[in-house]
Amino acid sequence: MNICVCVKQIPDPTVTPSLDPNTSNLVRAGKLVLDDSDTFGVEMALQLVDAAGGGEVTLVSMAPNSEVSGIRTGLAMGAAKGILVSDPELAGSDALSTAKVLAAAIKTTEFDLVITATESTDGYTGTTPVQIAELLGLPSVSFAKKVEIVDGALKVERQTEAGFDEVTSPLPALVTVTAGVVEPRYPSFKGIMSAKSKPVTTLTVADLGLSGQVGGANSGQQVVSVRKAEARQAGTIIEDSDDAIGQLVGYLEQLKVI
Amino acid sequence: MSLGKIWVLAEFADAKPTTATLELLTAANTFADKVEAFAWGEGVVNYAGVLGDYGVSKLYDIGSLAGSLPGPKVAAAMAEAISSDSAPDAIFFATSYDGRDSAARLSARLSVGVITNVVNLVANGSELNAEHAIFGGEMILTSKFAAAAPQIFVIRAKSFAPEAKEAANCEVVSASVSDLGSTDGAKIVSSHVEERSGPKLDEAPVVVSGGRGLGQPDRYQLVEELASLLNGAPGASRAIVDAGWVPYSYQVGQTGKTVKPNLYIAVGISGATQHMVGMKGSKNIVAINKDKEAPIFQVCDFGIVGDASKIVPKLIEAIKAR
């Protein structure tokens, strides 16, 4: 069982994000980190490979400036190798462009299954994974909250409005996993040390044969403007006391909900 | 009208259009002369009546999916109709599980981009400008497509208020899809419903949500009791959904439900950006949190700083004592 996990490397989400005033792209300066949302996919892949009794997990990422720190985190968790696509031409890529690049990178390695998160923390279009599936001619199951391989086929519990559906699919396939699908392990000290020597292949747009087809210049969307949203009026904030409960009840009466 | 024709993916549950579908149809009617819809299922012909009421003049019947997940077949049916008939100026999908999958498949098939997480659309000549709420709703980013049709938009729930039009005749045409091969391999084997009582979370006039600040799973009962006293629905932050306290269908936020009730009460919820995008549109917001610096206090109309496990029981008692 060989599994490719798409891992996005994103600006540290604990730092307030900002947009470049000229391009309106998200500022991706500074060190990038592994998107937390993708740690679930990495863990899922490691567990499935374990259960299958063999194979390896390959991490695939597209990121600026040959960034590998997030990939190293995934390698430290136990993935075997990484593929990074990094190229100035990719600045300002939209989701479809990103999907074209990741699909081409995935094709450079052998896989039975592709795993991604349902959506990233920074861009959260949530469309990249299924675009990848369509480009690779794969079936896809999005919003998986449980994933197993049974008799060589994928078996998934997929979230629905009402509850969940049990879905099966032949392999190869693509699955997007929700947070909470598994408990991601923390990299061990040994894992962190060995991650440093695991192979990461870096590819350019030309290596993938996609020159002139991807990146900001080939993305269909344009930013028109960015403005501050209307702020809500500051409300009344009080410390807990018997009087506070009385005031809250008064507020609820005024809203006619009681 | 600024646009000629808009397509909407119409989703149904228990033979009724989803609220999000009605919202998209209402929006489509304000921007285009002609609104057409696609739908799947056993009895799509029966949907023509209600879709006609919402201004749909033509309904493409994809037919039964025979267990397939909708994405591949919806995308194939739309791509086929574009090549054999005429392309619409724009296509609207709801930010639903199947809406997102369908939009993504279609985008890759046609090799045209998508604009997602749309919370409002504004016509500008023959173009549509899409507004996204970014950074937890603090900023509004407006974007548009550089090139012409079809412009694919994935639109968040509650972005438009649904409104029926004068009933119109809706013609039904077949849009069945031939064998798609490998992309259509995923099949639904069985469906499971997670029961919940009371009003639906995204339609209730009052929502009371609990978060990690409740401290322990059994305290969620306080949230449920308060919700029921206010004729509301209980909701949750992702933190306690991930922790398994309540099912996913309770989640409010970016990956959960978008709610816009008259009153939203957040109990022990910090107010992370991903939670706020799902509830910031509420008319009135009450927050109970022990940390006075919690971001939720920046958007609330009435807040109490203190221990939720003490405040909520007192509040329940005070309401009951009235």
Ligand SMILES: Cc1cc2nc3c(=O)[nH]c(=O)nc-3n(C[C@H](O)[C@H](O)[C@H](O)COP(=O)(O)OP(=O)(O)OC[C@H]3O[C@@H](n4cnc5c(N)ncnc54)[C@H](O)[C@@H]3O)c2cc1C
């Ligand atoms: C505020 C904002 C709004 C945007 N709106 C749009 C829009 O409407 N339409 C549009 O086309 N683009 C949009 N973009 C750009 C888009 O976010 C980027 O193109 C991004 O590269 C891909 O999309 P995503 O992060 O939304 O991925 P998602 O589709 O949300 O990602 C899902 C999963 O796919 C995998 N994945 C995604 N990107 C990578 C990567 N680079 N490397 C490895 N794995 C990856 C990860 O597993 C990830 O969790 C927007 C960006 C921002 C910051």
Ligand SMILES: Cc1cc2nc3c(=O)[nH]c(=O)nc-3n(C[C@H](O)[C@H](O)[C@H](O)COP(=O)(O)OP(=O)(O)OC[C@H]3O[C@@H](n4cnc5c(N)ncnc54)[C@H](O)[C@@H]3O)c2cc1C
């Ligand atoms: C891609 C992505 C999508 C996401 N989607 C969602 C989503 O749809 N919905 C969502 O909710 N989150 C979502 N999140 C998660 C979000 O970022 C937060 O982690 C989550 O909302 C936090 O939940 P919380 O407020 O319950 O917990 P915390 O952030 O841990 O907050 C707990 C709060 O409780 C307070 N507290 C503690 N003890 C008490 C007490 N005794 N009495 C009163 N208050 C107390 C604390 O002061 C704190 O403010 C998403 C994250 C990502 C990356």
